[in-house]
Amino acid sequence: MTLIFIIEDNENIADSLAYFIKYLAHYDTLIANSAEVAYDTLMKGVTPDLILLDVKLPGMDGIDFLSRIHRDVKLRDVKVIIYTGMLENKVREELERRNIFVHHIIQKPASPSGLIATIDSELKEK
Numbered sequence: 001m002t003l004i005f006i007i008e009d010n011e012n013i014a015d016s017l018a019y020f021i022k023y024l025a026h027y028d029t030l031i032a033n034s035a036e037v038a039y040d041t042l043m044k045g046v047t048p049d050l051i052l053l054d055v056k057l058p059g060m061d062g063i064d065f066l067s068r069i070h071r072d073v074k075l076r077d078v079k080v081i082i083y084t085g086m087l088e089n090k091v092r093e094e095l096e097r098r099n100i101f102v103h104h105i106i107q108k109p110a111s112p113s114g115l116i117a118t119i120d121s122e123l124k125e126k
Contacts, residue, residue, distance in 0.1 A: 002027040004119065005048035007038045007065070008083070009057050013108070017052060017083070020112040025119060034058055035065035042075055050123055055084040055091055063091075066100050079122050083115070084108060 004027045008014040011033070018029040030048065032038035035057050051069075055062035062082065069075040082091060082105040091105050103125065104118050 002050075002123065003046075003048040004029050005038065005041075005046070005051045006031045007035060007051060007057070007062065008054045009033050010054075013054075017115070020116065021052075021119065024112060025116045027119070035060035035062060039065060039068060042069065047074075048078060050079045050081065050119060052119070053080055053082050055082060055086050063094050063098065063100070066095070066102070067098050070100055079103075079125070081106060081118060081122055083110070 004021050006014050006017050006021075006029055008017065008031065014031045014033065018031055021027050021029050030041070030046065032041060036059050039060070053062045053065065057065070062084070066080060069078065080102050082102055084091060084105065085108045088105045088107060095102060104122055106115060106118060
């Protein structure tokens with residue numbers, strides 16, 4: 001079964017995302033409320049098919065998290081969609097500064113159908 005790892009510190013948003021993904025797209029979900037918890041989970045051997053990542057997180061932010069996983073040979077190919085309240089151009093500037101590429105940045109709030117369509121599209125890309 002396809003696993004979507006949601007990294008989101010707002011519990012209501014995380015639960016809503018998990019609900020939509022599980023019941024509309026029929027993917028399994030896992031939630032972490034911080035980048036540190038998410039990174040520890042990945043280090044324990046959990047390998048999701050896709051990460052849905054917030055940028056503004058307590059402690060390590062989403063871009064620092066991305067930088068870490070992109071340096072890890074076992075994790076660098078995990079697909080990531082950024083789901084953030086930040087402006088897309090600001091996020092892209094920071095990603096470019098760190099030489100990190102992400103196909104999709106979705107601005108909060110997004111429609112469930114649009115979010116699922118983006119997840120499906122990212123999962124189909126090779």
